[in-house]
Amino acid sequence: MVSPPCGLLTRQKEPVPLKSISVTLSIRDFVAGVSATLNYENEQAVPLEVFFVFPMDEDSAVHSFEALVDGKKIVAELKEKSEARTNYEDAISQGHQAFLLEEDDEVGDTFSCNVGNLAPGAKAALTLKYVQELPLEADGALRYVLPAILNPRYKLSGEGVGGGLHVKTPPIPAKDVPYTLSLAATVSSQHGIKSVQCNCPVGPIQYLDDKTSAQISLADGHKFDRDVELLVYYSEVHTPSVAVEMGEPAAKADSLMGDPSTMVSFYPNIPEAQSPTACGEFVFLMDRSGSMHCPMNHQDPSRLRIGAAKETLIWLLKSLPMGCYFNIYGFGSTFEAFFPESVKYTQETMEEALKRVKSMDANLGGTEILAPLKAIYSKAPIPGHPLQLFVFTDGEVNDTFSVVGEVKRNGQRHRCFSFGIGEGASTSLIKGIARASGGAAEFITGNERMQSKALRALKRSLQPVVEDISLSWDLPAGLSAKLLSPEPTVIFQGQRLIVYAQLTGTMPPAEATGKVCLKYTLQGKQFENPVAFSLQPKSDANLTIHRLAAKSFIQTKDVGFHETPANDKKDVLKISLECGVISSHTAFIAINKDLNKPVQGPLTRSDVPSPMLFAQCAAFGSPRLMMCSAPAPPMPGNSVRRFGASLPNPLSRLKGGLKLAKRRSGGSMKVQVLGEQIDVDRGVSMAYSSTDVTDLETNHxxxxxxxxxxxxxxxxxxxxxxxxxxxxxxxxxxxxxxxxxxxxxxxxxxxxxxxxxxxxxxxxxxxxxxxxxxxxxxxxxxxxxxxxxxxxxxxxxxxxxxxxxxxxxx
Structure with a gap:
């Protein structure tokens, strides 16, 4: 009999350390500032070490971390990651209270918060702050998402132990989650607010100052059983703008934080034009892992992700132009292609593909996307038909930076349009592969239709390529602009383009103005989008624009803790430490050495359980798990089966920081699906046969x-x-x-x-x-x-x- 992981203690009504989560959100135009506080209390009789793993949009710039322990405030320092990990280990081994916040080594949108030596009866409130750009939806809405859940990391066959946050606890029913979430948001814009919508129950929305600001809060007692999603509609969302922010007076001159920074938002008025010839190789890479059997949303459990994906593929196949080439790949633990090579689009090939689409199922196991990507890129290019790759997935992979790197290496020969399906899809993966190839990323949640976003991407792929994109600045003498964002290489009709720049030199008098112009060529015709702006910088205590500019710079060079080249790592460390924005090479460390005496006694590790979003998904290991902990004792045996493969099962805690391996449990578990009891293999990702479960897909x-x-x-x-x-x-x-x-x-x-x-x-x-x-x-x-x-x-x-x-x- 296998011992249960410690997360199961919550089912026995044992106390858990996390008591509540409170979030304060400030949305100003299209930038969000977030302060999230995690409240812990150790109700056990022994000292506690607790892990809290949580997702965050990969565009977020985390810039502050502090702890309040029994009334004492401890502000964390940002240090090089290896040094921070060593300091954390040393501190807890000496009985000091210590706190470590770090980004996952392999994934840019996952963080862990480690709390070491929380004494019996002690309370700790941990606060982290971050800023992020808000994505613009097709209907003009700005979207903010507070993720509730995180997909279990899927480890590739034969991988060893890494430094990432490879931990997991079993989900529990939402009604039994012992912590609550409170969220209070303020929205403001000089353009006026048309409406604010939320997918969760909220109190009455209060509009102030002629609807240029609004206040909204979640209803009391909200359980973290879904992503919290806010949609903000402004009156004039497509107005180009330039914001100039003052630097930090105490910062070193000529540094990023010392000089003013500017954020330029373009909405290029690109004419919608037809390509002179219908050409292109269209490859659709579809996730067929077990979690694609989950519903698209809470409200309609009959609407499965795999069903929506199949319907979307039908739309895409019908919309392709005659004369192009196409292929469809499905991936999970393995992958398969409809055709050995991309085939010409004809009535016969379309009909054959449609038959295959209708018989597709979510029966390929886990989520390993790197192998099919390499297979697609290994095919010889078709002359005159540039590759357009469409990737659909609801999951995350453990090697996100490797996947993004593979796409980037092939970025010059194709564009990748990526789609995150359902709540909690990896922003690091979806945005990363789109950015690496000059494509575009979309997320489909709630009641949104996958077809509309997929067809919008197909329309973009059929548009003539915008060429010769450049930025020019017209500034007073003695002042120059240094671009911190990557040079724009692709723009689409109806898409927002944001760039950041550092203003160096002598700032002119208050009444001075500047101008920045976006230039590009489309089908031989030149276009210009000029924007004039005031050169009087505004102050912001949070230095929001500076931190977003630093994040934008870091994203161009940071390809993971293990993958970043030495020269780029040096630049990442410099900007990260200088601006206080976390990267995969830095971590926040806080140590409380002011205790009267070190914490005594054996140190216990504890789980923070996560809500189970969909009962029928539990069998597939698919709920996205937000709260995790240090591992339970190792399971018996050296390896366990996963989709027919044998994996090592090591667990080690090394000096340089917490090193955790995937935990696999042997045997099987019984799950109720539509009243019928079935057995499924148990593990981080669970294999099953499509005949093992009742297909909930609605017949459309x-x-x-x-x-x-x-x-x-x-x-x-x-x-x-x-x-x-x-x-x-x-x-x-x-x-x-x-x-x-x-x-x-x-x-x-x-x-x-x-x-x-x-x-x-x-x-x-x-x-x-x-x-x-x-x-x-x-x-x-x-x-x-x-x-x-x-x-x-x-x-x-x-x-x-x-x-x-x-x-x-x-």
């Missing part, structure tokens, strides 16, 4: 829109048949009888009807079917000839539609 084939899209042919046309009649909700006989010109091609009549129906019934989803319509209209022009206008008029009359016939214009 009764959706008329899905039916109609499924019937479209590769060239954009529809056939006139019973399937089309069913999708349109009419009888085939009535449709045939309404054909205005009996000698006309029935496919032309069917295609005009389908396009008219889309405009009439699903105008709100135009972003999803716009590319399909584009193909259909092009086909109508080339095949319907002089009968086109008559077919359009007849379709509008037959469907009693108000659609403007101009939608069929060339």
């Amino acid at each position: 084939t009764d959706d008329p829109l899905v039916q109609l899209i499924s019937l479209q042919k590769a060239d954009g046309s529809w056939d006139l048949n019973e399937g089309l009649a069913t999708a349109l909700g009419m009888s085939l006989g009535d449709i045939q009888a309404a054909l205005p010109v009996k000698s006309a091609d029935s496919s032309g009549w069917a295609t005009v009807l389908a396009v008219t129906w889309l405009h009439d019934k699903h105008k709100d989803k135009k972003g999803e079917w716009e590319l399909l319509e584009r193909k259909a209209v092009a086909w109508i022009h080339s095949h319907a000839g002089s009968a086109r206008d008559g077919l359009v008029k007849a379709a509008v009359d037959f469907l009693k539609s108000s659609v403007d016939p101009a939608v069929f214009a060339p």
